[in-house]
Amino acid sequence: MRRHAIGLMGQAFECAHAVLVIDAGIRSCSIKAPVKEQLLCIMTSMWMHRMWTFQEAVLAPDLFFEFSDGLMPARTLLAAASDETDTTIMALKSQLAPLLFRSCMRPAKHAARWEFGWSLGFVSQSLKRRTTSKLEDETLAIARLLDVDSYELVNLPPQDRMSSLLLKLRNIPTDIVFTHAPRLDRPRFRWAPKTFMGHGTALSLNYDAICTPDGLLAEYICVLFPATRFPSSEMLWFLDGLPDGMRAGIRNSGVTQQGITEVTCNAILLKSTDQRLSNDGIAILIDAVDNCGRGGCRMVGTHVMEVAFMPLLGKISQVGNHRIIDALLMAQLPFRLT
Structure with a gap:
């Protein structure tokens, strides 16, 4: 049952009419608070630091944040931040905006039809400060973002999922071998990271490396x-x-x-x-x-x-x-x- 539910999670967020973010940290802030305070509450919330909520942010066609006294669309918040010249606000917005690209950077009427496919570089960079209690779920949480069928991964042994994901991607950044992360302990994949979480190494947009079963x-x-x-x-x-x-x-x-x-x-x-x-x-x-x-x-x-x-x-x-x-x-x- 859990495997079936995990396989459907990405599809659920992608096909939803709207997604509501309910987080205690964000709820502690008022909808009338200054933009800087609202952005700080979001950026320091558990919602921003859990692995599974990453796809919630990226896939949602229309995202709303629940504050203590009302709901605010993500696009409204970022539009307000765009009018500010405060350097802190600009820095916070620059970190949040890429996650909300689908719900904020495209017209809502086109969001549901958007054919997406995030880069491995963007995904790995976004995971650097996120955590999970089940490391074996990491590839399942990001598969949909990379246009890989999570159903194909969920039925594999956990230790085989990362190598299988990389094989399905095939073209990957050449600098993936330099990530500061523990490595897979299996023949022909000892160059591959076990996880993209925690190390904070940004991957390039150079996809000249080819992942094959032989290395x-x-x-x-x-x-x-x-x-x-x-x-x-x-x-x-x-x-x-x-x-x-x-x-x-x-x-x-x-x-x-x-x-x-x-x-x-x-x-x-x-x-x-x-x-x-x-x-x-x-x-x-x-x-x-x-x-x-x-x-x-x-x-x-x-x-x-x-x-x-x-x-x-x-x-x-x-x-x-x-x-x-x-x-x-x-x-x-x-x-x-x-």
């Missing part, structure tokens, strides 16, 4: 070095011999798989194409090469851990007992991440 296909800036074994307690080491005489400190941001005391890696993938800037990265172990035909090939690498890439000026000095490793190559390369 993630994408191109990344890569630093290759000899295979090196690191204890998980080794938090800092250095790379020498990078292009243009550049050097870098590499800080271990945390081994993502629990119980691992030692890791081996031979490459770092960087999030930014500007290697002169401090950069999020992941350490991987390249252990195979795919022959793609016509002389092309693709490196096959397994996600090992998150790292921070910190370019250094001048010589590496005062490194103490930290090891220095010579880089072999720095280039943009095609990968299949597993």
